[in-house]
Amino acid sequence: MSHPAPLPKAELHLHIEGTLEPELAFALAARNGVELPYATAEELRSAYAFDDLQSFLDLYYALMAVLRTEQDFEELADAYLARAAEQGVRHAEIFFDPQAHTARGVEIGTVIDGLSRALDRSQERHGVSTRLILCFLRDQPVESAMETLHSAVPYLDKFVAVGLDSAEVGNPASKFADVYEEASALGLRRVAHAGEEGDPSYIWEALDVLGVERIDHGLRCVEDPELVKRLVFSRIPLTLCPLSNVRLRTIDTLADHPLPKMLAVGLMCTLNSDDPAYFGGYAGDTFDAVRAELGIKDEQLRELARNSFLASFLDDDEELRARYLAEVEAYVFA
Ligand SMILES: Nc1ncnc2[nH]cnc12
Numbered sequence: 001m002s003h004p005a006p007l008p009k010a011e012l013h014l015h016i017e018g019t020l021e022p023e024l025a026f027a028l029a030a031r032n033g034v035e036l037p038y039a040t041a042e043e044l045r046s047a048y049a050f051d052d053l054q055s056f057l058d059l060y061y062a063l064m065a066v067l068r069t070e071q072d073f074e075e076l077a078d079a080y081l082a083r084a085a086e087q088g089v090r091h092a093e094i095f096f097d098p099q100a101h102t103a104r105g106v107e108i109g110t111v112i113d114g115l116s117r118a119l120d121r122s123q124e125r126h127g128v129s130t131r132l133i134l135c136f137l138r139d140q141p142v143e144s145a146m147e148t149l150h151s152a153v154p155y156l157d158k159f160v161a162v163g164l165d166s167a168e169v170g171n172p173a174s175k176f177a178d179v180y181e182e183a184s185a186l187g188l189r190r191v192a193h194a195g196e197e198g199d200p201s202y203i204w205e206a207l208d209v210l211g212v213e214r215i216d217h218g219l220r221c222v223e224d225p226e227l228v229k230r231l232v233f234s235r236i237p238l239t240l241c242p243l244s245n246v247r248l249r250t251i252d253t254l255a256d257h258p259l260p261k262m263l264a265v266g267l268m269c270t271l272n273s274d275d276p277a278y279f280g281g282y283a284g285d286t287f288d289a290v291r292a293e294l295g296i297k298d299e300q301l302r303e304l305a306r307n308s309f310l311a312s313f314l315d316d317d318e319e320l321r322a323r324y325l326a327e328v329e330a331y332v333f334a
């Protein structure tokens, strides 16, 4: 029996380094002469059991040692885009973490040029339009973020926005106020992870100090009714990642996810996979999981897909956005 075509969607919260599947990690390790502290891909996969965000980040950064050349970054992105396309992703806004590579002696140009090689061919090869978002590591000094922004200026035509990721608690958004101000002056859009593990004050700061247009995660906004009001009235999109929240133990089970409540109060939610190689599912798997475990109905799935295109940075191609939105409206659920 053939599978029904998946619901068309945009993915707005996806770390390209988090798409590194164990098999590709081993292939790149062999090609680059990098020793991994695991005997097989299966053994590595069995290490994907996390207690919290930091325990995941430790493995996530360690495995990046296999990514060294433009070709490595190109293959990584191409493999993600192929899988995303199979799961109905039509448009992907992709995070990358330059500091995690430059700290290992890999030039930012190698990262951006390698990723761009895959992204530039993606529409034609996979039917997926793309944008890149440069993320700063919030647990690194602000000077390093500023240096990273400056080193990326020659590549300004290759990415559309800046983001903020890595260990949240103890690294509030306000630390990066000057970096975001400069990024905005360079014409870049602004997003930031907030309210993943951090309390609602992290979301307030991302909005009020960094001036972000979207909140990545934003899960803990539900603890602050004033914040929920603000997010609803200003239509700030949240890029939720429910499978990530379970794997990083922000919530106990998917059935505990506040998505139904968030939709009911009018928050502009989108569904995303975050680090799919580590968290057990890509974008389509995420839609399937919330349908199965949270009882999200077909018309709410359509709303989530519609939101993903409305919240995307496709403002420079409204014709393409309109085409995607028409596809969402025309979609017939099996
Ligand atoms: N879920 C996440 N939160 C913060 N930083 C990340 N980097 C990669 N995935 C992340």
Ligand SMILES: [Zn+2]
Binding pocket: 013, 015, 165, 193, 216, 274
């Ligand atoms: Zn993330």
